[in-house]
Amino acid sequence: MRFLKKLVTALLLLFIPIILDAYLHEYSKVYQERGLATGQPGINRFSGNPPGETTVLGRPYDGAPPLVSHDINGLAINGSENECLDCHMEGLELDEGNTATKIPASHYINEYTKEQKKDQVLGIWYNCFQCHVPQSEEEPPYSRENH
Amino acid sequence: MKKITRREFIGKSSITITALGATIYLNPFEAFSGDPDKDLFWDKAPCRFCGTGCSVMVGIKDGKIMAVKGDSESSVNQGTLCVKGYSLPFIQYGMDRLTRPLVRMKNGQYDKKGELTETSWDKAMQLITDKAKQAIKMKGPASVAMFGSGQWTIWEGYAAAKLFKGGIGSNSLEVNARLCMASAVAGFMTTFGMDEPMGSYDDIAHADIFILWGANMAEMHPVLFSKVTERLLANRKSQLINLTTISNLSSRMAASEIIFKPQSDLALANGIANILIKENMYNKDFVKKHVLFKSGKENIGYGLEDKFVFQEEDKVVNFETYMNYISAYTPEYVEKISGVSPSDLLNLAKLYGDSKLKVMSFWTMGMNQHTRGTWINNLVYNLHLLSGKISEPGNQPYSLTGQPSACGTCREVGTFTHRLPADMVVAHKEHRKIAEKIWKLPEGTIPAKPTYHATEMLRALDRGDIAVFWSMTANPFQAFPNLNRYRNGALKDGRFIIVSDVYPTRSTEIADVVLPSAMWVEKEGAFGNAERRTHFWKKMVDAPGESRSDLWQIIEFAKSMGHGKLFDFSPLDYPIPRQHKASDASLTAGIYMEKALWEEYRQFGLGQGHDLAPFEAYHETRGLRWPVINGKETLIRYREGYDPYVEKGAGIQFYGNRELENRAIIWLRPYEPPPETPDSDYPFWLCTGRVLEHWHSGTMTRRVRSLYKAYPHATANMHPEDAKMLELKDGDKIKISSRRGEVILHVEVGGRVTPQPGMVYVPWFDEDVMINNVTLDAYCPISKQNDFKKCAVRVDKIS
Ligand code: SF4
Numbered sequence: 001m002r003f004l005k006k007l008v009t010a011l012l013l014l015f016i017p018i019i020l021d022a023y024l025h026e027y028s029k030v031y032q033e034r035g036l037a038t039g040q041p042g043i044n045r046f047s048g049n050p051p052g053e054t055t056v057l058g059r060p061y062d063g064a065p066p067l068v069s070h071d072i073n074g075l076a077i078n079g080s081e082n083e084c085l086d087c088h089m090e091g092l093e094l095d096e097g098n099t100a101t102k103i104p105a106s107h108y109i110n111e112y113t114k115e116q117k118k119d120q121v122l123g124i125w126y127n128c129f130q131c132h133v134p135q136s137e138e139e140p141p142y143s144r145e146n147h
Numbered sequence: 148m149k150k151i152t153r154r155e156f157i158g159k160s161s162i163t164i165t166a167l168g169a170t171i172y173l174n175p176f177e178a179f180s181g182d183p184d185k186d187l188f189w190d191k192a193p194c195r196f197c198g199t200g201c202s203v204m205v206g207i208k209d210g211k212i213m214a215v216k217g218d219s220e221s222s223v224n225q226g227t228l229c230v231k232g233y234s235l236p237f238i239q240y241g242m243d244r245l246t247r248p249l250v251r252m253k254n255g256q257y258d259k260k261g262e263l264t265e266t267s268w269d270k271a272m273q274l275i276t277d278k279a280k281q282a283i284k285m286k287g288p289a290s291v292a293m294f295g296s297g298q299w300t301i302w303e304g305y306a307a308a309k310l311f312k313g314g315i316g317s318n319s320l321e322v323n324a325r326l327c328m329a330s331a332v333a334g335f336m337t338t339f340g341m342d343e344p345m346g347s348y349d350d351i352a353h354a355d356i357f358i359l360w361g362a363n364m365a366e367m368h369p370v371l372f373s374k375v376t377e378r379l380l381a382n383r384k385s386q387l388i389n390l391t392t393i394s395n396l397s398s399r400m401a402a403s404e405i406i407f408k409p410q411s412d413l414a415l416a417n418g419i420a421n422i423l424i425k426e427n428m429y430n431k432d433f434v435k436k437h438v439l440f441k442s443g444k445e446n447i448g449y450g451l452e453d454k455f456v457f458q459e460e461d462k463v464v465n466f467e468t469y470m471n472y473i474s475a476y477t478p479e480y481v482e483k484i485s486g487v488s489p490s491d492l493l494n495l496a497k498l499y500g501d502s503k504l505k506v507m508s509f510w511t512m513g514m515n516q517h518t519r520g521t522w523i524n525n526l527v528y529n530l531h532l533l534s535g536k537i538s539e540p541g542n543q544p545y546s547l548t549g550q551p552s553a554c555g556t557c558r559e560v561g562t563f564t565h566r567l568p569a570d571m572v573v574a575h576k577e578h579r580k581i582a583e584k585i586w587k588l589p590e591g592t593i594p595a596k597p598t599y600h601a602t603e604m605l606r607a608l609d610r611g612d613i614a615v616f617w618s619m620t621a622n623p624f625q626a627f628p629n630l631n632r633y634r635n636g637a638l639k640d641g642r643f644i645i646v647s648d649v650y651p652t653r654s655t656e657i658a659d660v661v662l663p664s665a666m667w668v669e670k671e672g673a674f675g676n677a678e679r680r681t682h683f684w685k686k687m688v689d690a691p692g693e694s695r696s697d698l699w700q701i702i703e704f705a706k707s708m709g710h711g712k713l714f715d716f717s718p719l720d721y722p723i724p725r726q727h728k729a730s731d732a733s734l735t736a737g738i739y740m741e742k743a744l745w746e747e748y749r750q751f752g753l754g755q756g757h758d759l760a761p762f763e764a765y766h767e768t769r770g771l772r773w774p775v776i777n778g779k780e781t782l783i784r785y786r787e788g789y790d791p792y793v794e795k796g797a798g799i800q801f802y803g804n805r806e807l808e809n810r811a812i813i814w815l816r817p818y819e820p821p822p823e824t825p826d827s828d829y830p831f832w833l834c835t836g837r838v839l840e841h842w843h844s845g846t847m848t849r850r851v852r853s854l855y856k857a858y859p860h861a862t863a864n865m866h867p868e869d870a871k872m873l874e875l876k877d878g879d880k881i882k883i884s885s886r887r888g889e890v891i892l893h894v895e896v897g898g899r900v901t902p903q904p905g906m907v908y909v910p911w912f913d914e915d916v917m918i919n920n921v922t923l924d925a926y927c928p929i930s931k932q933n934d935f936k937k938c939a940v941r942v943d944k945i946s
Binding site: 028033035036040042044077109126127129131133134135138 | 206213214215216219220221222224225226227228229230233234236237243247249255262263264265365369370372373374376377378379380381396399400402650651652653655656661839840845846849850851852853854855856857858859860861862878880890891892893895897913914915916
């Protein structure tokens with residue numbers, strides 16, 4: 001019994017500093033504020049390269065809409081024309097080895113209403129800018145490992 | 148290598164397309180670069196961002212969110228999403244995620260001037276409790292305030308309301324939805340006696356005419372805009388009219404873009420109504436049977452002074468009085484105020500008046516963030532009531548909501564100072580009694596007097612009437628207008644600020660305590676979107692470090708304050724879920740907390756037109772639109788055959804106004820000028836808002852690399868004529884200043900939006916462009932919602 005008490009005390013004495021140290025170490029750190037503020041307003045710089053002169057950027061993850069590698073300023077999307085479709089509908093080869101990403105089958109189907117069109121991108125997929133965004137030359141101050 | 152210009156290349160491509168025709172591939176996953184289903188576990192959730200309330204499928208692997216897909220089983224988004232929705236897999240994983248409670252300390256002690264230092268939950272909660280108890284003792288319960296959010300889950304808002312109103316005895320509970328939806332609510336309540344839209348998104352597929360009232364839907368509700376686009380492309384009769392103060396992306400699909408001067412929407416709506424009546428284009432039968440006319444108080448002020456009060460003086464009037472009243476709004480007078488030509492006005496009236504055309508009007512912040520927000524909501528309802536184009540497929544006035552659960556949490560639960568669940572109010576004794584009964588509290592527990600609406604809450608904090616201010620899932624110290632005053636107020640001695648959030652923000656930087664929150668699918672949740680749809684999700688992944696859900700935080704605070712009983716439920720009635728991950732709140736309590744709160748909460752609405760289904764129903768479906776009766780959702784309210792609350796043979800009943808023979812109100816509301824208009828010192832209008840890629844203050848979306856790079860910084864959009872006049876080129880550095888503050892940023896000319904001459908547009912998502920230092924904290928006296936769309940500024944070039 002006595003031995004047991006001693007053992008417990010010894011163990012406690014041994015562990016308390018470790019626990020305490022861990023505790024203090026864990027909970028006394030001053031937090032390094034690392035917000036997104038840089039103290040400077042920025043300009044949004046885009047490369048401005050026209051379609052056909054850029055390298056495909058791909059997708060942030062499997063299944064995400066591909067990013068836009070080229071300038072989209074002035075591209076018409078309206079009730080009578082959609083200039084994005086001019087190239088992307090067919091996946092046009094613009095230059096040797098440089099092909100516009102072809103619009104997938106998913107854009108001709110509304111899986112909820114089961115509506116399907118052979119040669120027309122459906123309205124819910126029609127506003128390309130809703131999902132496909134160009135990328136500027138700016139880098140975020142944090143989250144570099146994110147896409 | 149030969150370069151092709153875009154023009155050449157498009158010319159070429161058109162030919163190719165014609166020659167080849169289109170081929171269709173039936174593999175739906177052709178869109179993916181790999182096999183996304185491989186090894187992923189998929190479950191459904193509503194999107195974390197806007198009020199559209201899209202449903203997403205979330206793909207999980209090894210406890211991490213790997214992917215999302217648009218949910219093709221949801222009628223909301225039908226398989227599609229916008230770029231923010233597609234970015235959901237990244238929002239949790241920013242490098243600077245908050246994972247530990249932080250307290251401002253000096254020499255190991257709390258000190259307002261100290262540095263944020265990591266601490267334990269126990270210590271942080273103890274400090275908060277001490278401060279709250281001290282405040283209650285010194286200044287009364289109302290000096291302890293919580294500021295929540297339309298991004299709270301329904302049970303988080305419900306728990307906060309129960310704790311504050313039923314436990315602490317403080318009505319000092321508000322939400323950021325006050326800044327976004329209050330005028331919509333006040334509009335519904337004054338016109339229909341009941342909150343939230345009568346229709347649903349299903350109406351879009353039946354409408355012919357879409358009229359946007361100051362709503363840039365293409366950027367702010369992109370998926371809904373694409374549903375409108377689908378209708379426009381499929382139906383030859385269909386037209387979109389974009390009524391706006393800024394030329395924007397929504398105009399791309401529009402038959403016409405009509406630019407009006409800020410604030411003049413009031414005159415426009417009255418002008419259209421005037422033509423409808425003068426030209427005999429209104430629905431006499433409908434008006435006779437279902438409408439009542441009322442006038443209210445005029446010249447109602449702007450809430451610029453502290454402790455401002457407003458008392459409506461309404462009076463029933465007859466049709467002739469109304470007719471005479473709006474006859475002042477002749478096309479010529481309307482043109483003078485708005486800049487809109489008589490022919491455009493007549494055209495609009497014809498669209499509303501033509502009985503063969505089905506019309507939907509859409510609006511959000513343009514009409515809600517307005518010092519006459521309640522009035523303009525009333526006035527657009529007037530048009531649908533005069534024409535009888537309401538509560539039937541394709542004919543609906545449609546108030547869109549900004550946040551994912553502004554409706555589900557704030558409006559339905561009633562997380563405002565004056566409110567209780569199911570459209571009830573604290574000022575009403577019977578309503579308090581109902582709440583006290585459901586909450587098993589002695590009569591007289593809930594305080595009868597509202598304390599502070601959001602703006603007044605921040606003013607009370609500045610004055611010192613509020614001592615403890617707790618913000619959850621919100622960023623008030625970036626979001627509030629006239630921000631300098633309120634940031635400085637919060638930093639004064641004796642003000643104790645707690646901020647629960649997931650990342651460091653402009654609000655955490657001035658907080659005394661920062662609490663790390665669990666977000667989205669790190670907890671079990673429920674949102675309610677802009678078509679009365681309640682949608683649940685399960686916890687799918689663990690939150691990092693020691694972050695905890697807001698629900699857990701509220702309940703722990705309740706326990707610590709001695710109000711733990713409010714959250715005591717029987718584990719026999721509500722055993723912890725075994726089929727899926729239980730939330731932190733459930734695990735700590737040893738019961739299925741979300742279910743227990745839900746089943747209690749839904750008692751408020753049963754039989755009151757707010758019927759919600761039993762808990763399980765929402766995990767099994769892609770959400771249900773209330774009232775849910777016998778398991779069936781309601782797509783259209785107030786019309787027989789669609790809404791079981793309408794009595795047989797009645798046809799239409801606006802039963803929110805039961806005591807007014809189920810009639811909706813047409814209000815006599817005038818045009819009144821805004822509190823501040825440009826003058827020689829401050830010659831420009833300033834309008835603020837969002838952009839497609841970023842959510843609110845950008846704390847989540849700016850941490851997603853692809854979104855950051857898509858729209859890195861807030862810039863000031865200007866009309867080319869104005870830029871020329873000020874000798875500004877695209878990219879030049881400018882200072883925008885008002886009577887309240889200033890901000891430095893770069894100018895953008897020819898960007899995706901072009902304001903009308905004499906106006907600058909600045910989005911508010913950027914921590915480096917604190918535009919709300921410039922904005923004005925005036926509000927609609929009825930709804931108490933601020934106007935972020937109009938104030939007077941000057942623009943100076945900085946070399
Ligand atoms: S439209 Fe709104 S709800 Fe839908 S994916 Fe985009 S942000 Fe999310």
